Amino acid sequence: MATPVGSSSSPPPQENPIVEDDLDLIYGAESGWVDARTSCDHLPSLSSDLVHIPTPDTNCNRCQHPSENWLCLCCKEVLCSRFVNKHMLQHYQQIHHCLALSYSDLSVWCFSCDAYLDAQLIPQLRPVYETAYLLKFDEAPPVRTA
Numbered sequence: 001m002a003t004p005v006g007s008s009s010s011p012p013p014q015e016n017p018i019v020e021d022d023l024d025l026i027y028g029a030e031s032g033w034v035d036a037r038t039s040c041d042h043l044p045s046l047s048s049d050l051v052h053i054p055t056p057d058t059n060c061n062r063c064q065h066p067s068e069n070w071l072c073l074c075c076k077e078v079l080c081s082r083f084v085n086k087h088m089l090q091h092y093q094q095i096h097h098c099l100a101l102s103y104s105d106l107s108v109w110c111f112s113c114d115a116y117l118d119a120q121l122i123p124q125l126r127p128v129y130e131t132a133y134l135l136k137f138d139e140a141p142p143v144r145t146a
Contacts, residue, residue: 037118081102
């Protein structure tokens with residue numbers, strides 16, 4: 001026979017209150033979401049010509065790996081990521097060129113700040129972002145508002 005609703009043998013209905021830790025999980029504190037910086041003290045080290053850049057399908061200049069490559073925004077050398085042979089990381093460690101654009105997702109990383117930079121909102125980075133987007137997708141990037 002079924003237990004009647006509200007009997008002492010059935011547990012009371014539980015509410016599912018959202019606590020602050022849950023909100024952190026929902027909105028990104030533990031999800032891997034990264035807020036890109038909108039400023040960086042290392043922007044003066046950018047190359048003076050970031051409109052003319054190698055194409056996103058350029059192999060790593062050192063090991064010829066075809067993917068996961070980054071463009072040094074100081075000297076325009078294309079090198080592989082830390083997940084391949086770490087050539088861009090070595091470039092930073094040896095030459096101290098700290099700004100790089102990922103050809104995988106067009107994100108910009110500052111090794112010195114240890115942070116992503118918002119290439120769409122930082123005026124000095126917008127031209128290289130637009131050029132890389134055009135070269136990768138053969139169309140202009142969508143307009144983004146702050």
